[in-house]
Amino acid sequence: MAILGRERKADWEVVYEGVNGLMDLYADDPDSKGMNAILKGFREYVHDLFGAADEGRPIVWHNCGCSPELIKGLEGVQSMPIEVLTVLQDLVGDSRYVMALIDEAEAHGLASEVCSIDKAAVGSVLGGLYPEPTCMLYHNTPCDSQVAAIKTTAALTGKPMRLMDVPYLYGDREVEYLARQMAEGIPFLEEHTGRKFSWDRFRQVCQESNRTAEYLRDWNDLRRHTPCPQVSKIVALCTALLVAFSGDPEGTAIARAFRDEARERIERGESAVEGGEKYRAVWYQDPLWWDLQFYDWMESELKLVIPMDLFGYYAPEALIDTSTPESMLRGLARKSLSVLPMSRQFKGPIDNFVDDYLKMCHEYAADFGIFAGHVACKHALGGIGLFREASREAGVPLLYFEFDMFDPRVTPAETIQAEIANFIEVVVKPQKELSGAARS
Amino acid sequence: MSKDDILATMQAAIEKPRNAYLDQWVAEGRKVMGYYCSYIPEELFSAAGLLPYRLRGAGSDSSAEGDAYMSARVCTFVRHTISLALRGELDFLDGVVLAQNCDHIRRAGDLFRKKVRPSFYGFLSIPRAPKERVFDWYLAELRRLKAELEAHYSRAITSQSLEEAIALHNATRERIARLYELRKRESPPVTGREALTVTVAAHVMPRARFNELMDDLLADLEQAKGNGGYRARVIVTGGVMDEPEYLATVEKQGALSVAELVCFGQRSFGNPIESGPGDPLERIARQRFFQVPCARMVECFDDQVSELMRRMKEYRADGIIFQRMKFCDPWAGDGHNLYWRMKEAGIPFLSLDREYQVAAAGQVKTRVQAFMEQMGK
Ligand code: SF4
Ligand code: SF4
Numbered sequence: 080m081a082i083l084g085r086e087r088k089a090d091w092e093v094v095y096e097g098v099n100g101l102m103d104l105y106a107d108d109p110d111s112k113g114m115n116a117i118l119k120g121f122r123e124y125v126h127d128l129f130g131a132a133d134e135g136r137p138i139v140w141h142n143c144g145c146s147p148e149l150i151k152g153l154e155g156v157q158s159m160p161i162e163v164l165t166v167l168q169d170l171v172g173d174s175r176y177v178m179a180l181i182d183e184a185e186a187h188g189l190a191s192e193v194c195s196i197d198k199a200a201v202g203s204v205l206g207g208l209y210p211e212p213t214c215m216l217y218h219n220t221p222c223d224s225q226v227a228a229i230k231t232t233a234a235l236t237g238k239p240m241r242l243m244d245v246p247y248l249y250g251d252r253e254v255e256y257l258a259r260q261m262a263e264g265i266p267f268l269e270e271h272t273g274r275k276f277s278w279d280r281f282r283q284v285c286q287e288s289n290r291t292a293e294y295l296r297d298w299n300d301l302r303r304h305t306p307c308p309q310v311s312k313i314v315a316l317c318t319a320l321l322v323a324f325s326g327d328p329e330g331t332a333i334a335r336a337f338r339d340e341a342r343e344r345i346e347r348g349e350s351a352v353e354g355g356e357k358y359r360a361v362w363y364q365d366p367l368w369w370d371l372q373f374y375d376w377m378e379s380e381l382k383l384v385i386p387m388d389l390f391g392y393y394a395p396e397a398l399i400d401t402s403t404p405e406s407m408l409r410g411l412a413r414k415s416l417s418v419l420p421m422s423r424q425f426k427g428p429i430d431n432f433v434d435d436y437l438k439m440c441h442e443y444a445a446d447f448g449i450f451a452g453h454v455a456c457k458h459a460l461g462g463i464g465l466f467r468e469a470s471r472e473a474g475v476p477l478l479y480f481e482f483d484m485f486d487p488r489v490t491p492a493e494t495i496q497a498e499i500a501n502f503i504e505v506v507v508k509p510q511k512e513l514s515g516a517a518r519s
Numbered sequence: 520m521s522k523d524d525i526l527a528t529m530q531a532a533i534e535k536p537r538n539a540y541l542d543q544w545v546a547e548g549r550k551v552m553g554y555y556c557s558y559i560p561e562e563l564f565s566a567a568g569l570l571p572y573r574l575r576g577a578g579s580d581s582s583a584e585g586d587a588y589m590s591a592r593v594c595t596f597v598r599h600t601i602s603l604a605l606r607g608e609l610d611f612l613d614g615v616v617l618a619q620n621c622d623h624i625r626r627a628g629d630l631f632r633k634k635v636r637p638s639f640y641g642f643l644s645i646p647r648a649p650k651e652r653v654f655d656w657y658l659a660e661l662r663r664l665k666a667e668l669e670a671h672y673s674r675a676i677t678s679q680s681l682e683e684a685i686a687l688h689n690a691t692r693e694r695i696a697r698l699y700e701l702r703k704r705e706s707p708p709v710t711g712r713e714a715l716t717v718t719v720a721a722h723v724m725p726r727a728r729f730n731e732l733m734d735d736l737l738a739d740l741e742q743a744k745g746n747g748g749y750r751a752r753v754i755v756t757g758g759v760m761d762e763p764e765y766l767a768t769v770e771k772q773g774a775l776s777v778a779e780l781v782c783f784g785q786r787s788f789g790n791p792i793e794s795g796p797g798d799p800l801e802r803i804a805r806q807r808f809f810q811v812p813c814a815r816m817v818e819c820f821d822d823q824v825s826e827l828m829r830r831m832k833e834y835r836a837d838g839i840i841f842q843r844m845k846f847c848d849p850w851a852g853d854g855h856n857l858y859w860r861m862k863e864a865g866i867p868f869l870s871l872d873r874e875y876q877v878a879a880a881g882q883v884k885t886r887v888q889a890f891m892e893q894m895g896k
Contacts, residue, residue: 188858190843190851190872192592219647219817223622226647227852230820234856242817244653247619247644256656263652426619429629457593457846461626464588465633481590 083129090164090176090208091125097171098122110344113313116336117320120329121167131157132210137272140212142229143196143318144220144422145243148288148326148399148411149261152281153274160322161232164208165199166368169485170319174369177485180206189231194455195485197228204235214271215240216264218415221425224455241267247427249417257412258405278404284326285399285407288414291325294334295393301341303443306350307359307386309341312374314391315366318420350384357382358507361445363389363436365453365484370492380496381503386443390420392435429462433469440475447476447507449499453484476510478502522739525732526713529720533761535578536608540724544570550613550672553637555600555627556620557787558645560807563661563800564616565684565726566676567668572612573722573783575761576600576875579608588630589623594844595875596759597623604635614639614671616664620815621849639671648818649809658804665800681799687726689791694733695721698740699785702777703834706745711755711776712763719761719783749775751896754830756780756857757842758814758850765873768880769840772887773896777834780827781842786811814849823853824860831866838867838894840887845872867894 080096081087087095102118105111131138138157139150147158160166168176180202181195189201203209215238217229233240243260246253265276295317302309317337324330350356356378362385367373377383396417399410417423424432440448448470452460459466463479470477480498483489520528532538545551552569554561561571576582576599584605585598603609614637617628632640643660646653665676695718701708709717717736721729750773755766760781770776780786792806811826812819827839841857843850854870861868869890871883 187855188870189855190848192846193848193851217817223815223848224851226815226817227848227855230817230852231855234820234859240818242648244646244648244656246646246656247625247642253644256653260653428632429626452590454592455848457590457848458622458626460590461593461597461623462588462629463590465629481592 083126083133085129085133087129088206088208090168090203090206093176094164094167094172095122095125097173098125098167101171110340112340113309113333113337116333117316118171120320120324120333121170123329124163124323127157128159128210137213137274138210139268139272140209140215140232142217142225143322144218144225144245144415144419145216146321146325146411146415146419148281148284149264150216150268151284151326152265152276152278153268153272154277154280156268156272156274159209159212161200161203161209161228162196163323164203165196165485166319169368170316170371174485174487177369178488181486192455193227194222194224194453195483197224197455199485200228201231201235204232212236212238213273214238214268216243216268217241218243218245218422220245221421222456222458239267239271243415245415245422245426249427249431253416254409254412257416258408261408261412281404281407282401285401285410287328287331288326289398289401291321291330291334292393292398294331294338298334298338298341299387299391299393301338301345302386304345305359305444306352306356307384308344308349308351310351310374311378311385312371313337314362314385314388315368315371315374317391317393321419352378352382352384354382356384358446358503358511359384359386359444360447360449361385361387361436361439361443362449362451363439364451364456364459366390367451367482367495368484369487373492373495376496377499381500383499383503386445387439389424389435392420392439394418394423394435425456425458429465432459432462433466436466437469437473437475440473445475446511447478447502450477450479451484452479452481454481454489455483476506520732520735522736522743525736525739526716528732529716530763532724533577533716533719536575536603537611538723540728541570541572541611544725545611551611552639553609553612553615554617555624556618557782557810558620558807559616559618559643560661560803562681562684562688562792562803563665563668563676565687566680567672567674569613569672570725571722574600574609574615575719575723576603577761579603579876588634589626592846593623593626594846595877596844597627599875601627601630604631609635612637614641616641616643618643618645620645621847623847639668641667647816649812649816650818654804654808657808658801661800661804678799681803682795685792685794685799685803687730690730691721691726691733692788692791694730694737695785695788697737698733699778701740704745706747707775707777708740708743708745710746710770711766711779712770714776715760715763715766715779715784718779718785718787719763722783722787746775749773751775751837751891751894752777752835753838753840754778754780754827754834754836755840755842756827757854758782758844758847760784760842762875765842765883768883769887772884773891774840774887776840777836778830780811780830782813786813814853820853820856824857827857828864837896838869838890840890841868841870843870843872845874
């Protein structure tokens with residue numbers, strides 16, 4: 080399917096067709112407001128990206144640890160997360176395309192233990208699937224695999240790259256440090272894009288980012304409702320929304336649709352699970368991207384709902400103060416350090432990672448937790464012992480398994496399904512019955 | 520002492536977590552500070568009267584304790600070191616100072632803090648780009664660590680004690696540089712295995728004693744005939760490498776390692792710290808921060824490549840053996856990128872993945888033999 084009237088590489092055409100097909104399918108469904116909004120957002124995004132490439136406008140690549148507001152402060156510059164194609168391929172396209180990209184990166188010599196999304200990003204670069212960047216802006220979060228990927232994309236393209244060094248902790252000193260680097264990064268962006276950075280434009284971008292954040296906060300609150308009003312899989316999409324659309328009216332529209340859908344369903348007394356939810360779990364670590372229907376299966380077969388996961392959790396810590404240039408940079412730095420999912424939990428000491436989980440279990444009244452251990456997240460798997468201990472102490476049953484969030488070949492869906500079903504049967508159900516009996 | 524005696528002494532010092540020199544240090548009532556990485560300056564510990572001890576997994580026959588806390592997808596170097604600590608085999612350490620070198624060590628830090636609980640726990644947030652624009656952050660981190668050490672040990676780290684530490688560690692740097700210089704000879708008087716034994720020993724022994732041993736060793740080596748019975752000269756590069764036996768396996772195939780650009784090799788020491796004037800801590804910080812960058816650092820890949828190229832020329836090497844611990848992401852990126860750069864430059868390049876404490880056997884032999892063929896050796 081042509082994009083903006085031109086033929087494009089098959090990987091993109093498949094994705095584009097997928098987005099359009101799903102939009103047609105769900106267009107009139109009042110219960111798919113959120114899904115429709117994100118599909119529409121991504122269709123616009125594909126238009127913007129190829130529009131910029133066709134018009135020869137500058138494109139700046141960034142990684143998923145880097146929220147794009149700063150780049151959007153430059154007039155006429157298009158930002159592009161290096162993970163965007165893979166996310167779309169799994170969301171609406173065909174995961175076989177992702178697997179091919181992963182294989183291409185491995186065949187080119189990138190070690191198999193690097194994260195599949197990073198391998199797929201490298202595969203996309205190798206396959207010439209992304210429009211060329213004028214430069215790249217990267218953050219060294221959320222993990223080492225990202226660092227390997229950003230070094231590799233820089234080596235492969237030979238384009239100028241700038242690192243925003245994200246420090247270990249989260250306090251005011253760290254905020255100042257990162258904000259200063261952002262300020263110093265502006266001339267770099269201007270030099271390589273040939274476009275001026277406008278503080279007025281940046282203010283509008285930050286205000287938009289705040290609007291999105293406010294809707295997400297409300298949406299996070301609404302999902303605490305019992306029964307959970309809205310399907311599980313939508314929470315996995317929140318990070319993609321933030322990485323691609325922060326500072327963009329499209330992002331606000333998506334967040335508002337998430338919120339409205341949840342609110343309206345509560346008003347109508349609807350539950351995400353047909354026939355009523357029996358179990359609630361916090362899904363922690365990484366979502367199962369390669370088959371979002373997996374979440375539908377949990378709802379229909381196990382009566383299990385995921386009210387919140389790490390990717391959907393919008394930590395209500397800060398909005399960007401847009402009163403001065405300095406306050407905006409500080410606000411964006413704070414968002415990067417301690418709000419953006421993944422960057423917030425995956426960097427720094429293990430305590431943040433564990434504390435957020437326990438908080439979520441409490442706030443979302445989870446019967447248990449699912450630690451879906453994406454094999455490449457060594458920061459998470461390296462902390463699994465401490466994580467388990469903390470869960471035990473808090474009395475929250477924890478199911479742990481390892482899988483790959485973008486590559487179904489590592490652990491097949493059936494294996495994960497069996498693990499979850501078995502855990503509910505053996506651990507969660509008896510415990511619930513026991514506490515039910517104790518209450519009555 | 521002769522070369523053989525000195526090397527045997529150093530070999531004995533690195534086989535197990537403890538060694539006689541360290542035991543003596545502790546018996547004298549002095550304290551030991553563990554650390555993982557060369558971005559953490561040893562001079563600061565020496566200036567505080569502490570013995571800097573670089574954490575390793577040598578002598579660990581099982582990673583079971585580490586495995587209980589970390590998935591098998593964490594690198595075995597880290598799992599062995601943390602296992603030693605959890606088993607109490609590193610209880611001679613009074614403290615540790617860690618950093619977010621990589622995600623694996625970051626989590627080892629959490630385990631040290633929460634489970635091993637040494638008397639002193641320090642952590643540095645080290646920037647990931649060796650650029651002037653973030654140097655002040657690194658320096659501030661060192662100043663914070665200095666203050667924490669002073670408070671904990673009730674002992675001032677003065678300019679004078681820092682200058683003394685610089686002199687002590689520069690003396691090591693100068694000796695290691697001389698050792699490496701000898702390896703440029705047509706017939707180097709030490710093998711890679713021997714040289715690595717020396718550089719590893721430096722990391723776990725009191726420096727003054729190490730420097731004395733080095734004086735004897737260098738005096739002997741300067742006169743030595745050297746070994747010319749190799750088929751190719753190689754540079755071994757990559758991440759952590761503190762296992763001389765691994766190099767022995769490589770060298771048995773006729774590939775003599777003439778320089779190791781690895782953690783625990785000369786890269787960890789670098790050039791001498793400049794002498795005054797100016798704040799000695801700042802001079803230490805500058806030398807450490809702008810050392811030959813490792814894979815955790817970004818925006819410096821060209822510098823890493825030029826360093827490798829320079830060494831290739833200086834040591835007249837025929838090829839490069841890149842070794843990487845399985846599951847290590849920082850070196851996975853660099854391994855890929857180096858491979859293609861070296862290919863472009865026409866430099867033979869062999870990439871080996873390995874596990875810690877697993878004797879390099881069949882596969883390494885075959886791969887190195889094939890590499891020799893590729894180099895026409
Ligand atoms: S999923 Fe995990 S390993 Fe992959 S990029 Fe994200 S944090 Fe890194
Ligand atoms: S080898 Fe790699 S993963 Fe292991 S400690 Fe070193 S940098 Fe970290």
